[in-house]
Amino acid sequence: MYRPLHDGWTLTAVSDEVDIAGIPAAVPGCVHTDLLAAGLIDDPYLDDNESRLTWIGRTTWAYETTFDWSGAQDAERVDLVCAGLDTVATLHLNGAEVGATANMHRSYRFPVRDLLREGANTLRVVFTSPYTYAEGQRARLGDRPGAYDEPYQFIRKMACNFGWDWGPTLVTSGIWRPIGLHAWDGARLSAVRPQVTAEGRDGRVEAHVTVERADGDGPAAPLAVTASVAGVSARALLAPGEREAVLTLKVPEPELWWPRGHGGRPLYPLEVRLAEETASGASAEGAPLDSWRRRVGFRAVRLDRSGDGFTLVVNDVPVFARGVNWIPDDCFPARVTRERLVRRLDQACEAGVNLVRVWGGGLYESDDFYELCDRRGLLVWQDFPFACAAYPEEEPFASEVEAEARDNITRLAPHPSLVLWNGNNENIEGFADWGWRDRLGGRTWGAGFYFDLLPRLVAELDPARPYWPGSPYSGSPELPPNDPARGTVHIWDVWNREDYLRYAAYRPRFVAEYGFQGPPAYATLRRALSDDPLTPASPGLAHHQKAVDGAEKLMRGLRAHLPAPATFDDWHYLTQLNQARAIAFGIERFRALAPHCMGSVVWQLNDCWPVVSWSAVDGDGRRKPLWYALRRAYADRLLTFQDGALVLVNDAPGEWAGELAVTRRGLGGEPLAEERLAVAVPARGTLPVRLPARLAEPGDAAKELLTARLEGHTALRFFAEDTEAALPEAEFDAVAEPVAGGARVTVTARTLVRELALFPDRLDPAAEVDDMLRTLLPGESVTFTVRSPGGLDLAALTAHPVLRCVNEPRP
Structure with missing residues (x-):
């Protein structure tokens, strides 16, 4: 018999400095959400409230509840079962210590039969400040380098709780997964x-x-x-x-x-x-x-390393990974319900994704997460939770890492979606390339976990699944870890230093991380920020940009491709558009290289709060323009212009055949040269079609473009960037009409219309549009369907700044 203990909890600060005692507490939950529910703190996701809440992670907290127990319920054994305690906890039942924990990533079971009383019983769980514990371990073992000036590698806890370049510093404590009594005979x-x-x-x-x-x-x-x-x-x-x-x-x-x-x-x-x-x-x-x-589910999986490659093979079929990286969907994981996971994973599926990488700075996700991936056919790459730091291998960490790995390997073993265990995120690269070796001075950094303990445990407990020591990794500790020619690579020079066109210089085997930033939806920003006016440099928006020099990198990445924004609305549309273009460019490059390259895992699908970041779906669950670009770039069939050729990518089970038409046109749509040929692309194959000079070489780059069409699929390539192209001032007719549950907007172009986008959330925060970023030639039309439970102003739906394009008339 299992009896949940989720009712009647209170929360108290065990501190002379913090006067909080006996407030109601939700279990599962955490201190931050309890304080928020009690009205004692402002929402940490809004404005800069996060900055005033660091004291929570530096405070010791006690959870307490009283429950009744009857001797009639007695059994040979009664255990207190804790599915997740965050993190350093001591448990007392009726004043007697039951046990202690120091790992968020594992479950615990304590025998308590002899401590139970007839009638009322009191359970108290005291959580030591995570900072107190982590800083104490750092002082005892010696400092270790990491990406951030926080002690996250000294505690077995969700690392991104301590802040990341997309996440706030909100260091939690609490009973974050179910707790209860199990009586058995x-x-x-x-x-x-x-x-x-x-x-x-x-x-x-x-x-x-x-x-x-x-x-x-x-x-x-x-x-x-x-x-x-x-x-x-x-x-x-x-x-x-x-x-x-x-x-x-x-x-x-x-x-x-x-x-x-x-x-x-x-x-x-x-x-x-x-x-x-x-x-x-x-x-x-x-x-x-x-x-x-x-x-x-019955399936076989292996990792094909032939030729220094990296290919996931399922049921003897090589699978090109159309992937996204996954971070915790909320800073407070107990708030992530099954319904929320359904929506987020469906958003991945609808974007053409077939693989989700659970990133190592987060969690082993909930049972619901993996079960939903099983049902959707989403492959799961699971990082062990180590990220961007040198980790100590001494006790108590060695025993805790083994215990958590055994616990989670066993828990996740039934799931057919899980196809790869990965030892860590970027730690091997950090040791090799980020100057850690000299700073460590011989201290441990995690190598014993990635190259010994974890592969031994996977071989013992889950031998039918492949293990990979880390990402990026080239296959041997002696090789440069981030070599595109071997294993997995992370590409971050593009966002940090280079234009996104540099993706074309790469010829990787498998790209496990790459990304480009863009702001969240307008409605998400307006909910999170009270800045008035809202500008690209306003204080609240600056606080919700966690990347170093992030605002400047956004603008640097924009300048070569799109006009300079004159207003905040311009900035919002153009930076979102540039994010979408950058990632679509990378995806198309890597897919065109198949089977040499067999994976594209975009950073990142989701966000944990409202922030300017690399995500396709923002912190309020709204789809950014990047999401629509993902859907096109990850479609089963793709036409993409690459290096003087048109590459046909067919990741579908049947042959793709028909008449291919490639046309060089003026910006008015008039054909200047055309080639038609019969093509047949095998299932799961690619076909490069070399373009003759009369197509590949424009007469006037500023005034021409290429179009390709095959069986309803289209690709466009402009010979000049929008900043240099002779784009006409857009002229079009836009008509909005009501339909059940929303509206239909039809746009008919009278001139070229570049990157047409509709942002209905500006009118109704719950509104969504079915498509975005469509370029129309003169005479072409597109119809957008808008779902809006709150109703819409039809006139506003076809006006600036809801309806946008790059070459729109300027006031």
Whole structure:
């Protein structure tokens, strides 16, 4: 019997400086959200409120609740089960210490039967200040370099809690995952770890089962363990004193689980049951002692390293990773509901994504996250939570890292979506290239985790999945880690120093991180900031730009491509547009290189708060223009101009064939030269088509462009940047009409209209548009559908600054 303990909690500051006592507390939750609910702090996501809340992470806090317990509920064993405590906690039941924790990333179980009383019982959980603990460990072990001047590597906690170049410094404490009492008799299933694979046409399950007995390993009745899936069963007996069994099930010809775009995602219920064995040799009748159920999928996964490449292969089919990086979706993870994950992961799927990388500065995500990825065919690359710092390998960290890894490898083993374990984010690169070696002076930095402990644990507990020591990484500690010619690469010179056209100079094998910034939606900014007026340099907006020199880098990246913004509205539209263009340019480059390059993982899908960042979906869940660019660049079929050629990319299961038309045109749409040819691109293939000089070389670069069309797919290439092109002043007709649930906007071009965008959230914060960033030639039309539960001003919907284009008339 499991009894949640989520009610009746209070929160108290254990501090002479902070006078907060006995306020209501939500469990699961954290101190910040409790203080916010009590009206004791301002929303840390608004304006610069975050700056005044650093005291929370430097305070010790106590959670306390009282619950009733009856002897009638007694059992041989009663355990206090803590799915997640953040982070350094001491637990007391009725005044007696139950246990202590120092790791946000793992679960805990404490026996408490002898401490329970008839009637009222008091449970108290005291959380030591994360800073006090981390700074104490740093003083004891010696400092270690990191990307930020915060001690996040000295505590097993979500690193980005301490601030990042896209996130606020909001250092949390609290009971962040469920907590409760588990009463049980006889024995229980303490761990079930299925290894589920496909071998030829058959499926195979090895269910590794560990049992805990109520009386320890002393004399007891034999136990029977059974496992069943897809109509196949297996049974094992555990004699007194035995704790582990492996049950093997061979399933004939199951339907295979495939990534998105490659096939279906069938899931099969796998059940494991534990019962006492009777003297007659049959399991005792009635309810089992314990049971475990999950849905599993049959598939085989491996990492192909041939030729120094990096290719994920599922069911013997190489998969081009159309990926995004995932960060925690909220600084306060207990607020991330299943419904919110559904929306965010659906946004990934709708953008053509087939892989999500769970980044190492965050968390092992919730069971809901991986189960939703299973159902959607989203491949999951899982970082172990180490990021951008040298980590100590001494105790207590070595034991904590092993415990958390064992806990989470076992927890995530059933999920077919999980296809790769990755040791860390950028730490190998930091040691090799960021000057850490000299600063460390021989102190440990995490190498023992990435090259020894973690691969050993994966080999022991999850041998059917590949392990990679870190990203970027070239395949050997002796090689430069961020070499595009080998393994995985992170490309950050573009955002930090170079124009985005530099992506074309890369010929990588797999790009695991690259990104470009843009601001969030207007409605998100207006909710978060009270700046009046709102300008690119206003104080609130500056506070919500965490990247070093971020505002200047936005403008530097804009200057070569788009006109200088004259107003805040211009700045907002043009920087969002430039972000979308930069990432689309990179994606198209890397996809055109397939199969030499087999992965593009954009930084990043989501945000944890309203901020100027690299995300495609902002902190309020609104889709930025980048999201629409992702959807086009990650489509199954893509036409892209590359290096004097047109490359046809076909990441679909069938051949792509038809008549390709490539036309050099004037900006008025008139054809100047044209080539038509029959093409056929094989499934999962690319086809470069070299362009003849009469197409590739313009007569006047400022006044011409190329168009390519094949089977409803279109690509455009302007010979000059918008700052140098002779773009006409846009003339078009725009008509808005009401439809059920919103409006329909039809735009018909009378001249070239460049990068047409509609921003209905300026009129209704809940409004969304189905498409964006469309370039029209004279005579072409596009229709946008706007969903708006609050209703819209139709006249405003077709006027500045809601309807925008690059070459719009200037006042």
